[in-house]
Amino acid sequence: MNSHGQEERRLVWAVAGTDIGPLLLAATGDGLVSVVFHATDAVRDRALERLASRLGAEPVHDPDAPLPAEAIRQVAAYFTGGRRDFELPLDWSLSSGFNRRVLRELASGVPYGTVVGYGELAGRAGQPGAAQAVGIAMASNPLPVVVPCHRVVESDGGIGGFGGGLDTKRKLLALEGVLPEPLF
Structure with a gap:
């Protein structure tokens, strides 16, 4: 107390x-x-x-x-490649509203080794056309890696932004087999 x-x-x-x-x-x-x-x-x-x-x-x-x-x-x-899904209790208290809906959808609906576009994720979270807002939700993700914001990419094939840095995003996507392993 x-x-x-x-x-x-x-x-x-x-x-x-x-x-x-x-x-x-x-x-x-x-x-x-x-x-x-x-x-x-x-x-x-x-x-x-x-x-x-x-x-x-x-x-x-x-x-x-x-x-x-x-x-x-x-x-x-x-x-080490021995786990594809995290099975941890999550405390969502650092996100709310649309951001929380988007992050929960990302955590449950975008499996290891796959990617989703910002716009598609907005639609899945109930707000089609809110791709920019999804970008903001990804930037404010309090649980990166575990809630896999690295799996959200631009619809034209661009990698998109990443709070941990683009090199980190590339390494995570390479680990999951989505991108080739970075050469340097």
């Missing part, structure tokens, strides 16, 4: 080393709440400050807590 008589949310975190660099994995009692690319110390610390502020919880480094530990296992298996 905090001084206002409210139960404080638990926020545990760990960092997983991956082929695309360190990933910060943060979880609440409800599920995985945040995945952050390129989680060097400075990036990790800024991300944890933002999460603490948004969630009203003090971040605790605990890689052995059940959820970060399981997320680390599943992420490692994904990068």
Whole structure:
């Protein structure tokens, strides 16, 4: 309990080393709440400050807590080709409205090794013609990799943007067999 008589949310975190660099994995009692690319110390610390502020919880480094530990296992298996789907409870509290609808549709409806266009995903989320809004939802995805925004591409065949950087997006799509492995 905090001084206002409210139960404080638990926020545990760990960092997983991956082929695309360190990933910060943060979880609440409800599920995985945040995945952050390129989680060097400075990036990790800024991300944890933002999460603490948004969630009203003090971040605790605990890689052995059940959820970060399981997320680390599943992420490692994904990068070695041993896992195609993540089976983790997700805390959707950092997204809402249309963004949440789009991200949920992406998580459930765009399987490993496939891609979807921004416009098509907008239609699936109930707002045909909202391709730009889907781009905004992808940019604000709090759970990249696990909620696979790397699978959303431009309808003309362009790769589209990516918060983790285009090189990271190419590597993820190559891992899933959608693109050839980058040469350099």
